[in-house]
Amino acid sequence: MPTQYHSTARYTSATAPGALPLLGHAPALLRNPPDFVAGLAAHGDLVRIRLGPLTAYVVCHPDLVRRLLTEDRTYDKGGIVVEKAREAFGNGLATCPAADHRRQRRMLQPAFHRDRLPGYAALMAEEIAATTGGWRDGDVVDVPAAMYRLSTAVTARCLFAAHERAGSLPVHAAMDQVARGVARRMVLPLPGADRVPTPGNRRFARARRDLREITDRLIADYRTAGTDHHDLLSMLLGAxxxxxxxxxxxxxxxxxxxFLLAGMETTAATLSWAWTLLAANPAVRERLHTELDTVLDGRPARHQDLPALPLTARIVSETLRLHPPAWILSRTTTTATELGGHPLPAGATVLYSPYLLHRRADLFPCPDRFDPDRWLTTARPAPGIYTPFGLGARRCIGEAFGSTEAALALAGIAAHWSVTPTPGRPVRPQRSASLSPRPFTATLARRIR
Known part of the structure; x- marks a missing residue:
């Protein structure tokens, strides 16, 4: 369990070294985004970086992160990450400013009430069984692609239950292109670069059009039918x-x-990383298999099984600590203010990184070690330390939905299959808006209890 962090020391401020003329720190960020950001904590609690012409402030201390995320009128949703995401995904709950957030949150909260989780979980279980039903002993699969297909099917099914082939809607490729485009625009925000007709920009524009056409068609069909299908889209239309x-x-x-982006990206990335971590830690994997054999006894995992699968839940939590999908986010100051005793001008871009916080040795002993048992204690980490789902009024509305999906998928697959990544090639994150792994293969072996 992470350290309960309370510091009386003065918060330090610094400028990150190594900035290049015109480009600033963008080349270093492009080479290895998560590790570059995590390394900033060595320079101070509030660290200035330059991305092209933009100066941004990276918050490295959990106390300051807590302030950043709870004082949402001063530190509003904005800054380079959110602005680029808003251009791509619109003014939804995850990207809207504070002026729109309360109305949206109140309208959408019933769709994620805990009483609806068992119904969503039943749909999740059906899609998990359908996806793994086509697997064969000895198959070699692209793990991230397989997990994306699964998470796409689950998310689309829960969103559009009335659609006969919701799980096969062509949203995965479009969402992947949009996420990659957001990452490129975030790292190097050069004026006018978005409008240059490069192959990447053309793919990005085409993917956005495809998403728009798919969703507009579904919305029109639902409005015409006027039927409550007890899915997320029906809830949105009835809100x-x-x-x-x-x-x-x-x-x-x-x-x-x-919801598509959050549901697909988060669960797919978490599951993909989990298989690599379990393969590298066979003792944990054997304990997981024992837990699943004892509780499930060969049947599919159900929502009511989750309280009896504590190790499964801890593996999900530890995977999110090591590889938080939303690894860097931004805010913008609405007025001139201070953070940690250091002045910030109005309109400043302020970044924070769950990946950075989760890799601090003073917060998580042996931070690079995969240790699900660090979560055995009943104490909760202080706010601002473990933040895969955010904090405060903007905490992810789908946290319980995503955690349930990840746990059911991990349990449903690991109960019947061993997923062994092909040795000899380290798995690294790709350059995307989420901390997703690059493609890697694994061999599927059917488990015999």
């Missing part, structure tokens, strides 16, 4: 604010794309 107003088609589109 009303305090004045009785519903969401416009554009607002529904933005929320759908937001």
């Amino acid at each position: 009303r604010d305090e004045d009785g107003r519903g969401l416009s088609d554009d607002e529904v589109h933005d929320q759908v794309v937001t």
Whole structure:
């Protein structure tokens, strides 16, 4: 369990070394984004970096991260990460400014009420069984691609249950291209670069059009039918604010794309990394198999099984610590302020990184070690230390949904299959808006209990 961090020391400020003329720290960030950001903590608690013409402040101390995430009127959703994401995904719950957030959150909260989780979990279990039903002993699969297919099927099914082939909607490729495009624009925000007709920009524009066409068609079909299918899209169309107003088609589109991105990227990345961690830690994997054999006895995992699968849950938590999908996020100051005793101008871009926090040795002993048992203690980490789902009023609305999906998928697959990555090639993160692994293969072996 992480250290309960309370410091009375003065918070330090510094400028990261190694900036290049014109480009700043962008080349270093492009070479190895997560590790470059994690290394900034060695320079201070609040570290300035340059990305092309932009100066950004990276918050490296958990106390300051807590302030950043809880004082959302001063530190609003904005900055380079959010602005580029907003251009791509619209003004959904994850990217909207504080002025829109309360209304959106209140309207969407019923869709994620805990009473709805068992129904979503039943759909998740069906898609997990359908995906793994086509696997054969000895198959060699691209693990991230397989996990994306699974998470796409689950997310689309929960969003669009009325669609006969929701799991096969062509959203995965489009979402992947959009996420990659956001990452490129975030790292090197040169003026006008988005409009240059490069192959990457053309793919990005085409993917955005494809997403728009898919979601617009589904929204129109649902509105025409006027039926409550007890899925997320029906909830969005039926949501009303305090004045009785519903969401416009554009607002529904933005929320759908937001949920698609969060549901697909987060779970797929988490599961992909989990298989690499379990393969490298066979003792933990054997304990997981024992837990699943004892509780499930050969049947599929269900929502009511989760309380009896504590190791499964801890593996998900530890995977999210080591590889948080939303590894870097941004805020913008709405007024001139201070953070840790250091002045920030109005309109400043402020970045924080769960990856950076989760790799601090003073917060997590032996931070690079995969140790699910560090979560055995009942104490909760102080706010601002473990932040895979954010903090405060902007904490991820789908946290329970995503955690349930990841645990069910991990349990449903590991109960029947061993996933062994091909040796000899280290798995590294790709350059994307989320901390997803680059393609790697693994051999599937059917387990005999």
